[in-house]
Structures are given as C-alpha cells and as structure tokens.
Amino acid sequence: MSENTPTSGISADYAQRITDDLAANRREQDRARAELTRLQEELVQLEEGEQILVKMQEVLGAAEKPAPGRSKVRKAAASVPAARRAKSGTATRKTGDAPKSRARAGRQAPAGKTAASKAASLKGAGEPTWRELVTGYLADQREPKSAAEVAAALTEAHPQRTPQVTVVRNTLEQGVAHGLLERSKQGRSVYYSPVPASELEAAGASAK
Structure with missing residues (x-):
C-alpha cells in the first residue's frame, strides 16, 4: 500500500x-x-x-x-405702412378668387374632356351591343339555343370581346323581358329563340 x-x-x-x-x-x-x-x-x-x-x-x-428671400420680405413688410398693407391684403383677397376658380375649371376640364373622348371613341368604334349580337345570332338559327351555346358561338365570332356565359344569359333575359326573345325549357335546360316577326309586328300595331 x-x-x-x-x-x-x-x-x-x-x-x-x-x-x-x-x-x-x-x-x-x-x-x-x-x-x-x-x-x-x-x-x-x-x-x-x-x-x-x-x-x-x-x-x-x-x-x-431661412427660406430664400424671407429676410427681404420681412424688411419690405416693415417698410410698408399699415394702411397700405391692409389695402394690398384686401386686393389680394379679391383677386385671389380668380386663380382659384381658374384652377377648379382647369381640374374639371380634363375630366370632361376625358369622358367626352371616351364616349366619342366608343361611338366611333361602332361595335354592336350584346343585345344586337345575341339577337342577330339567334335570328340566323333554326333551333333554340342555350346561353352556353350562344356564348360559345359569340366567342368564336368575336374573340376580342370574350363574352362570359353570365353576361350572355343576362342579355338573353333582357331580350325576353323586352319581348324580343322567347324562353323555353327542356328538362332542366333553358333555351332561347327570337320572337317571330309577325308577332313583333302585331305587338307594334297594338301599341300604336
């Protein structure tokens, strides 16, 4: 150990x-x-x-x-008598309204001009309305068409406008409400066709 x-x-x-x-x-x-x-x-x-x-x-x-010219403005204001400053202030208030009104008119003019130009461009474009497109298409058909069929046909004929089924359906219903189109049902499907010209003429004569 x-x-x-x-x-x-x-x-x-x-x-x-x-x-x-x-x-x-x-x-x-x-x-x-x-x-x-x-x-x-x-x-x-x-x-x-x-x-x-x-x-x-x-x-x-x-x-x-200091802001540029601030000292000069203070010196000029100090050299002007109080009465003259009061008169100049009154004149400024009276004449100051004109620039404001011109500014408001200047702001409103572009808006009006823009709206007018848009309206002119739309009018000049001459594109048919949805109702004209729908009624024109159905007038050339021999059988009633559904909203989906009308939308597909208009899409093919007018690809630049790309109509949606909901828009076409609403247009078709408006045509029915105005007595231009007829609505018919086959099962769950709804079909639309133009009102015959004779019925349109009779409706026009009764309205007179």
Whole structure:
C-alpha cells in the first residue's frame, strides 16, 4: 500500500487541478457572456441615441436655414405702412378668387374632356351591343339555343370581346323581358329563340 500512495496522491492532485481549471473556465465563460450582453445593450442604446441626435440635427438644420428671400420680405413688410398693407391684403383677397376658380375649371376640364373622348371613341368604334349580337345570332338559327351555346358561338365570332356565359344569359333575359326573345325549357335546360316577326309586328300595331 505504501507503493501506491504517491501515485494516488499525484492523481488526486491532477484531478483537483482539472476541477479547479474547469470551474475557472466556466466562470470566465459566464463573465464573457455577461460582458457580451452588456456590450450589446450598450450598442443598442448608442444606436437609439444616434437616431435621436440625427433627427434633432435635421430639425435644427431646417430651422437655421431661412427660406430664400424671407429676410427681404420681412424688411419690405416693415417698410410698408399699415394702411397700405391692409389695402394690398384686401386686393389680394379679391383677386385671389380668380386663380382659384381658374384652377377648379382647369381640374374639371380634363375630366370632361376625358369622358367626352371616351364616349366619342366608343361611338366611333361602332361595335354592336350584346343585345344586337345575341339577337342577330339567334335570328340566323333554326333551333333554340342555350346561353352556353350562344356564348360559345359569340366567342368564336368575336374573340376580342370574350363574352362570359353570365353576361350572355343576362342579355338573353333582357331580350325576353323586352319581348324580343322567347324562353323555353327542356328538362332542366333553358333555351332561347327570337320572337317571330309577325308577332313583333302585331305587338307594334297594338301599341300604336
């Protein structure tokens, strides 16, 4: 047992030293983390302070720079008697209405011009209405057609307008309401056909 004592003592010393070093390392880690946190917080405070100072500098810079000609205007106003300033103010108020009215007229003119140009372009285009397209197509058909069939035919004939089935159906129903078209049902499907010319003539004669 006496031979193992020195070795055991050396091992114990090394173990204790490692334990102490490990504890010191962990303390340094904690200190570094705390320092890092403090530095981060300090950096955030400095950045916020910088933003505040920049804003104050901008405000002070704008206040220190007078508008061009402001000093001359103040001197001229000081040299003009009060009575003359009052008269000039009255004249300014009277004549100031004209520019405002001209400005309002200028704003209204483009809007009216735009609406007129749109109306002229639509009128000049000469494109038939949906009702004309629908009634014209059905007039050439020998059998009643559904809204989907009418929409498909008009899409093929007028691809630039791309009619939707809902629009065509609404147009067909309007034609029925105005006595231009007839509605018939086959099962769950609804079909439309033009009113015969004789019935239209009879309706027109009775209306007279």
